[in-house]
Amino acid sequence: MFLLASAALACSTVPREHPPAYKSLPIQVRHGAGTVYNLNKEAGEKALHQLARTAKLEDYWIFTNNQWIDIGVNETPDGVNGDYEVFKKFAKGVVTEYHIHPKTDRTIYPPSSSDIIKHVDLKLGLKQHGISLESKVYDGEGEWTYTVSKDIETFLSLKNVKRHDKTFEELFRETVVTATVLFIDSENNPRDQLIQRYIQKVSDFGVYLTYRKLR
Ligand SMILES: [Zn+2]
Numbered sequence: 020m021f022l023l024a025s026a027a028l029a030c031s032t033v034p035r036e037h038p039p040a041y042k043s044l045p046i047q048v049r050h051g052a053g054t055v056y057n058l059n060k061e062a063g064e065k066a067l068h069q070l071a072r073t074a075k076l077e078d079y080w081i082f083t084n085n086q087w088i089d090i091g092v093n094e095t096p097d098g099v100n101g102d103y104e105v106f107k108k109f110a111k112g113v114v115t116e117y118h119i120h121p122k123t124d125r126t127i128y129p130p131s132s133s134d135i136i137k138h139v140d141l142k143l144g145l146k147q148h149g150i151s152l153e154s155k156v157y158d159g160e161g162e163w164t165y166t167v168s169k170d171i172e173t174f175l176s177l178k179n180v181k182r183h184d185k186t187f188e189e190l191f192r193e194t195v196v197t198a199t200v201l202f203i204d205s206e207n208n209p210r211d212q213l214i215q216r217y218i219q220k221v222s223d224f225g226v227y228l229t230y231r232k233l234r
Pocket of ligand 1: 118120130131134156
């Protein structure tokens with residue numbers, strides 16, 4: 020009863036917040052790749068952080084040569100693919116790739132094993148063209164960056180080599196998924212603590228994550 024009363028009170032007395040500002044964000048989720056945004060890096064990152072709070076679908080962009088380019092295709096609520104032809108067309112010198120994990124009621128939503136594998140594949144491919152790669156994901160609460168150790172890079176490049184009937188990629192995926200399940204499913208843990216434990220755990224496997232909380 021008390022809860023009901025206070026909820027009603029909250030509705031009637033607290034002024035409604037302004038409608039979400041995502042409609043006017045300078046970067047939007049768009050079906051298909053190729054949209055170019057002339058926006059500096061900081062402004063674009065800020066927009067993606069806000070976008071992750073309201074977006075219903077994942078999407079994927081790069082920042083390179085002072086431009087933002089949408090390279091996402093097949094956008095779904097829990098995945099997005101990249102158009103690497105568009106990527107190649109624009110990539111110059113240093114590329115930062117970004118995607119969003121739309122905010123849900125999951126406690127934490129770090130880069131997935133496929134995000135990390137994609138990062139490594141892309142990084143190795145770009146290296147031959149003298150291009151360096153940085154990878155980030157926004158989850159509506161903050162910013163994850165992700166990369167891996169040299170050993171993991173080598174490990175994942177040995178795609179067709181099998182150990183116990185599994186490719187290294189499959190083994191790696193299982194390892195990261197195990198860590199995810201271990202820590203995300205443990206309830207009653209403060210979010211910050213879960214994040215720190217998760218970062219610690221995957222670093223034992225050579226996956227290096229950072230997390231920066233954003234307002
Ligand atoms: Zn992801």
